[in-house]
Structures are given as C-alpha cells and as structure tokens.
Amino acid sequence: MAAYNKTVYIICGPTAVGKTAIAISLAQYLHTAIISADSRQCYKEMTIGTAKPGADELQAVKHYFINSHSVVNNLTAADYETLALGYLNEIFAAADTAIVCGGTGLYIKALCEGLDEMPPVNDAIAAEVQQQYDAHGITWLQQTVREEDPAFFAVGEVQNPARLLRALTFKRSTGESITSFRKGEAKRRDFNIVKIGLELPREELYNRINHRVDMMMAAGLLDEVKELYPLRKLKNLQTVGYAELFDLIDGQCTLAEAVEKIKQNTRHYAKRQMTWFKKDKEVRWFSADARDVITGILRN
Numbered sequence: 001m002a003a004y005n006k007t008v009y010i011i012c013g014p015t016a017v018g019k020t021a022i023a024i025s026l027a028q029y030l031h032t033a034i035i036s037a038d039s040r041q042c043y044k045e046m047t048i049g050t051a052k053p054g055a056d057e058l059q060a061v062k063h064y065f066i067n068s069h070s071v072v073n074n075l076t077a078a079d080y081e082t083l084a085l086g087y088l089n090e091i092f093a094a095a096d097t098a099i100v101c102g103g104t105g106l107y108i109k110a111l112c113e114g115l116d117e118m119p120p121v122n123d124a125i126a127a128e129v130q131q132q133y134d135a136h137g138i139t140w141l142q143q144t145v146r147e148e149d150p151a152f153f154a155v156g157e158v159q160n161p162a163r164l165l166r167a168l169t170f171k172r173s174t175g176e177s178i179t180s181f182r183k184g185e186a187k188r189r190d191f192n193i194v195k196i197g198l199e200l201p202r203e204e205l206y207n208r209i210n211h212r213v214d215m216m217m218a219a220g221l222l223d224e225v226k227e228l229y230p231l232r233k234l235k236n237l238q239t240v241g242y243a244e245l246f247d248l249i250d251g252q253c254t255l256a257e258a259v260e261k262i263k264q265n266t267r268h269y270a271k272r273q274m275t276w277f278k279k280d281k282e283v284r285w286f287s288a289d290a291r292d293v294i295t296g297i298l299r300n
Contacts, residue, residue, distance in 0.1 A: 006092050006191040009297065011101040012037070012108055012277050013198035014270035016208040018288040020053050022198060023101035024061050025294055032095040033062040035087045037080075037102025037111070039160075040239060043071040045228060048221045049241035051212065064091075071228070071236045074162070081110040088191070105276035106157075112195075114187030121173040129169045133161065138238065144168060151177040155276055159265055161238040196297050197277050198288040206267050213263045216241065225249070240265045 009030075011023045027034050036042065040050040044067045052066060064087040069075060084100070084107075091098040100111065109115075133141050141164045146153045152167040156179075170178040200208070225245040228237055232246045241262050248258040277283055286293050 004190060004192045005096060007097045008088065008111075008191050008193050009097065009099050010037075010108055010112070010193060010195045011099060011198065012103060012105070012195065012283065013288070014205060014273040014277075015051070015103055015266060016212050016270065017198045017200055017205060018208075019101050019103065019198055020051075020057065022288065022293060023099050024053070024057055026297060027061040027099045029294060029298075030095070030097045030099070032097045032099060033064065033091050034099045034101050035084055035091075036063060036065040037084075037100050037104050037107045038065075039075070039080075039104040039107060040236070041066050041102075042069045042075065043067075043073075043236060044069070045071045045231075046224075046236070046242070048216050048219050048224045049239075051216070071231065071234060074235060077106045077110040078115055080107045081115060084111045092191070103273050105273065108195075112186070112189070112193050116181050118170070118178070118181055119174055121169050125172050126165075126169045129165055129172065133165060134233075138164075138243065141165065141168070145171075148172070149177045149179075151179045155179065155272065155279075157269070157272065159240050159243075159269055162235040165235075193282075194297075195280065195283040197283040197285045198293075199274070199285055200288050205270060209266050209270060210263050213241075213259060213266060217259060221245065222248075222255075240269055 009026060011019050011026070013019055023034050038050065040046055041052045042065045043050070053063060058066065065080075065083065088098055100108065102108065138159075138161055141161060142153075142158055145156075145158070145164050145168050149167050149171045152171075156167060157163040167178050170176075199205075221241065222245055225242055226249065228242065229246065229249055231237060232242075237243070237246075244253075244258045244261045244265065247253050247261075248255060253261070284297075286296055290296065
C-alpha cells in the first residue's frame with residue numbers, strides 16, 4: 001500500500017450478497033461515510049427494484065449517490081468518476097477513510113483507475129442501432145451483441161440496454177470490441193485503495209436472490225413499476241426488475257412468469273458481476289457471512 005494518509009475501502013461483489021450491511025458496519029466502526037457504486041440506486045424514482053438501503057440504514061451512516069438524480073438523467077461511468085472524486089474530497093475533509101459500496105464494476109474501475117480514452121463513434125451508426133433496438137427490443141440487441149462482440153457479451157452488463165447499445169455502436173463504428181480499449185494505464189490517485197470482495201456459495205447466493213425478489217414484490221415493486229410505466233422507454237428503466245414487469249403490463253407474460261424472469265435475470269447478473277470482480281487480482285475475498293469479516297477487512 002502506498003504511503004498516503006487517506007484510504008478508500010471498496011466493498012464489492014454480486015447483488016444480494018450482503019454488501020450494504022457490511023459497508024454500514026465498517027463505516028460506523030471507522031466513523032466515516034459511504035459512497036454508493038450502484039448505477040441505479042442514484043435514481044430517486046427507482047427504490048424497491050434497486051434494493052436501496054432502507055431509511056434506518058441511510059440514517060445510520062451518511063450515504064452519497066443514493067437518491068441523488070432523476071431517472072431522466074443518463075449518467076455514465078465518466079460522470080461517476082467525477083462525482084465520486086468530489087464526494088471523497090468532502091468525506092476526507094473530516095475523516096481519513098471512506099467506504100465505497102456497490103456492484104457496478106465499471107463505476108468502481110472509473111473511480112480507482114480512471115477511464116481509457118476511446119475513439120469517437122459514428123453518429124449515423126449510433127442512430128441506426130438505436131432505431132433497430134426501438135423496433136426489435138432487448139432480445140434482438142442481446143443476440144446481436146453476442147454475435148458481433150462476444151468479448152463484451154462475456155463480461156458486460158447484458159441486461160443493460162445502454163451498455164449494449166454503446167458496445168454495438170462502438171463495434172460497428174471502429175471494427176473493434178470496446179473491451180479492447182480498456183487497457184490504458186491507471187490514473188494516479190492520492191489515496192490508498194483497499195478492495196474487498198464478498199462472496200457466498202452459489203446455491204446460498206441464488207436462494208438469497210430469489211427471496212429478495214419475493215420480498216420486493218411483497219413490498220410493492222409492481223406498483224412502483226406501474227408509476228414508471230409512462231417512462232418505460234428510458235434507458236435507465238430497461239433494467240432487471242423493471243423491464244420484466246413492463247412486459248407484464250404490456251400483456252406479454254403472466255405475473256408468475258415475470259417474477260421468475262426477474263429471478264433468472266438477477267442470477268445471471270450476479271454471475272457476470274463475479275466474473276468481472278474475480279478478474280481483479282487486487283480484490284481480497286471474504287465470506288459475506290463470516291462473523292469476523294470486519295476484523296479481517298481491517299487486518300493488514
């Protein structure tokens with residue numbers, strides 16, 4: 001670890017593994033605040049389906065990048081880098097440590113390393129890809145990216161149309177996978193970074209995911225989605241837990257089928273998150289249900 005006097009603890013891992021509870025416990029122990037690294041919890045209108053920290057949790061520890069933007073705002077990883085560095089400056093004015101907690105790998109990469117310079121894309125190609133997506137939907141987009149950019153499809157957020165649209169546009173504009181440009185030198189940061197990965201046995205994690213979806217439905221996820229239905233074409237709403245229920249409202253499936261699809265897509269997303277984070281050799285892995293996990297995180 002470099003000899004900086006400020007440290008950021010990154011708590012990462014798959015959805016439903018228990019990151020929030022551990023991040024809050026760590027923040028309370030260190031008397032500091034948490035910056036979310038979740039690409040959807042920042043949107044005020046998306047609450048139940050994004051598994052935001054509850055009111056008591058938000059009151060227990062100050063959180064940044066939760067309920068901070070409207071769903072009509074399209075935030076990028078570059079936006080997150082700028083915002084998160086600003087949040088850190090504010091936190092470090094009063095504390096020597098900060099916690100970053102979330103499962104959006106590209107956001108964490110942006111904060112820790114910065115983003116690589118990308119060549120421009122062709123605006124006409126971007127418009128054409130968007131038109132094709134509008135006409136044929138997410139299934140077409142996923143299949144096309146799978147065929148044309150398998151490298152991105154293997155590690156990308158393939159339930160996220162915005163990521164898929166960018167990947168496909170980039171591939172058709174440059175002839176290269178967008179993943180091939182993510183190899184630049186990391187930017188220098190003036191703070192230490194400790195990356196902590198949380199994991200559970202697959203069966204236990206998948207059981208947690210299934211239970212969480214059931215709890216979301218019981219908490220009123222369908223009502224939340226109905227309120228957002230007029231905005232359903234927004235890229236930010238084409239995400240797991242929302243897209244499936246939009247299909248239900250459109251009469252494309254039954255309620256039981258929609259709920260099962262949410263569970264299935266969430267499990268797939270968790271698998272892709274683990275693929276992303278396991279490739280980062282700087283991540284120190286802990287069992288999420290270990291009794292001494294906080295002690296282990298703080299141990300040098």
